[in-house]
Amino acid sequence: MLNLLILIAVVLGIIALSKVVKVLEQASTVKGVQPYEVTERDNKTQANLMPVFLVLYFAFIVWQLVAWGDFMLPEAASEHGVVVDGLMNTTWIIIIPVFVITHILLFYFAWKYVYNKDRKAEYFPHNNKLEILWTAIPALVLLILILYGLSIWNETMKPLTAEDDPVEIEIYARQFDWTARYPGEDGKFGKADVKLIGGVNSLGMDSTDQNSWDDKLVKAEFVIPVNRPVQFYFRSQDVIHSAYMPHFRAQMNCVPGMVTRFNFVPTKTTEEMRDITGDPEFYYQLLCNKICGAAHYNMGMEITVVSEEDYEEWLAEQKVFMTVEGNTSAANETTTETEEEKNEQLSSL
């Protein structure tokens, strides 16, 4: 019924529009002007709309900045994040004036040089000096940006060494949840293989590898210590996911068949961030940022940043995944639970 009404409204609208257009076109023909000829009045009107639009456009941007400026990422919560934000601000400082000036020129010229039949346009086909100038200036500015950007990029992507004493965490993605694995006392992750996935062993951890005996798995939330480098390893079980931690200015794809890496130093605990944002519920969020299926939009995990002591305490409380050392590990059980049961078991471990 509604559809029918809409259809009728559209048809009537089209008919009405045709009539209006026809009448207007006839009216202009009567006046001796072809209806398509751009008249002096048209030119005036359109030219005058140019600065009006420019003002509206700028006002809209300013309004957005005022209204939503606060939603933009709160302060960076990682060491490199602060540096990256500095680069971002520098880039804005270059971009915004260029944007404003070119737009003012564009709409000013569009207004100022509107058609006047008593005037002839200036025949100005080229000017090598000008052209060299405005090739060279952007080139120079970009060169500076490139060098500045790359120095930060190299610093950000630099691998950690043993001297940095990083916390190592594996972030494991699958449709549609995350698991974080800590290597345990020995500091080594056990081997894993998709062929071993089954039952509660959702990471395919290899029980014959001693390194895996003390590995710890957590879901829903993982904890990292403040002011200590964290080395992440990312893996995926099925499709590409992307581990995106916006507050830390960190992102890395999780690609099946590959281990990817990223590291950063968190600089603010969750508590501190709650004070800064004034939001007692604040959580650092890990989001999936690569389309990975229907529930891509709610594939997340919370991140908690705490002091070194609290971290050690928390980690000690976490149970190791393989309850019995050696063969009787979960990996060898052949179970046929549903996904939910699997998750339940895992969290109750």
Add this chain to the structure above:
Amino acid sequence: MSGTAHHHDNDFLFKYIFSTDHKMIAKQFFITGSLMGLVGMLMSLIFRLQLGYPGESFPILESFMGNWAPDGVLTADKYLALVTLHGTIMVFFLLTAGLSGTFSNLLIPLQLGARDMASGFMNMLSYWIFFISCCIMMASLFVEGGPASGGWTIYPPLSALPEAIPGSGMGMTLWLISMALFIVSQLLAGINYIVTVLNLRTKGMTMTRMPLTIWAFLVTAILGLISFPVLLAAALLLIMDRSFGTSFYLSDIYIAGKALEVDGGSPILYEHLFWFLGHPEVYIILLPALGITSEIVATSSRKPIFGYRAMIGSILAIGFISFLVWGHHMFVTGMNPFLGAVFTFTTLLVAIPSAVKVFNYLTTLWKGNIIYTPGMLFAIGLVSTFITGGLTGIILGDSALDINVHDTYFVVGHFHIVMGLSGTFGMIAGIYHWFPKMYGRMMNKGLGYAHFWLTIIGAYGVFFPMHFLGLAGVPRRYYANTEFPMFDNMYDINELITLFAILAVAAQGLFIFNVFYSMYKGPKAPQNPWRSNTLEWTTPVEHIHGNWPGEIPEVHRWPYDYSKPGADDDFIPQTVPLAEGEKDEGH
């Protein structure tokens, strides 16, 4: 056939359907591409409703989408299906085939003084293969599991495994077949464009007397010819992985309760192949739009385009560099940071020729004598969107910054403005400008003015706020922003965007109406309505085979002699011989 000026009385079938006449084929591309574009646009409206009002029921959706929207709420996987087809259609069907297909076909022979394309038959074949490709893509909407849903970039393994998302079943197969045909069609068209430009120019039409439209179409065709085969290869390998058990792109996968027998492949390989096309593709969309703008800005400002040679140089530079930057889509795939640094360097280089183009447009307007046709409004709009969107590219191209905004709404805002808006503005400007050449009638200017202002307001209203969402960390391809508390205060932004989207889409109704109304009822066009210099306006208004009734005119000057000192008129068509001692800028 070519060479004779006689109009053959073809029967209906060969005149309108299997026509080999470039003007008819141009119109076919225009209508087909635009219809696809209309579908793509309506899709965006549907998923924008979901984003603006997540989970709210719109019973009308259920009435025509059935179980895609039970109780009037679009489902999550069909949301992704719509996003995927929207992107595919807009990029490939509207702004590649639709844009180049219309204007390269229409203008290359007409502006160069050729009777037709080098091969009319290949040209016809190109259209019909494109048409079949459109049909297959549309058919994929109706198959079990729905159409492809892995995003327009269809990264495997998501696109390779039906277990991963329902759209990766039959829908994905059809997507791949459709795109393979599409690529064949583009290659046939591209070869034709290149050969025609190189070989069929009329006497006196040297390369440096060609209008910038033709330069843009030529470089576009070359880009397509080099990059589309790579996408075809990528698609074929994906077909093999999907249907014949190979694992080019797959390795170590456990899905739907079992480990797959795949080993040694890499999804990253696919990404490299895809973006080797994917980035030049952006310029396949942009260059024709910029070429059209150059033409319209010069004509409407009654002033030569400033820096003709610099414009050619920048088209060539952009075309060349666009092959060296694809990795900027892959900064966070785990690629070697050194490689990332190289791609940052090459990417930011593209900004230089782009900046040159903008400055040259501005200088062309300066001290011009601007006549506001609707086409000119859209051309000015394009300069604005090209600046706005281009500048945010400097952020995305910088690997250190991209880490944080990659795949967020910042990207969606950026590419819609720089590619989506610039591309569509260029295409629309071209339609307003060359409609008299296509249909022998004039479009209504009042509707055109209203169309422009509503469109640019709606468009910026949709895409500018997206930058804010992106900076706040909102990922793209999210069905709803309701699941994470950090996005709770963004409902208003999303609703506002949706309202602007409704405005922008509604405004296109004016254009569609204008096109069809003018096609049948518009006032008859004069031969040279915009008092333009280029050759297409020397052909009769009525379309004839072979374009010119007599000899093909000879060209004596570059196309931009507007307001030349000493001339009585403010334009001197290319066919007018140089006066004694007169200098030709094109030579």
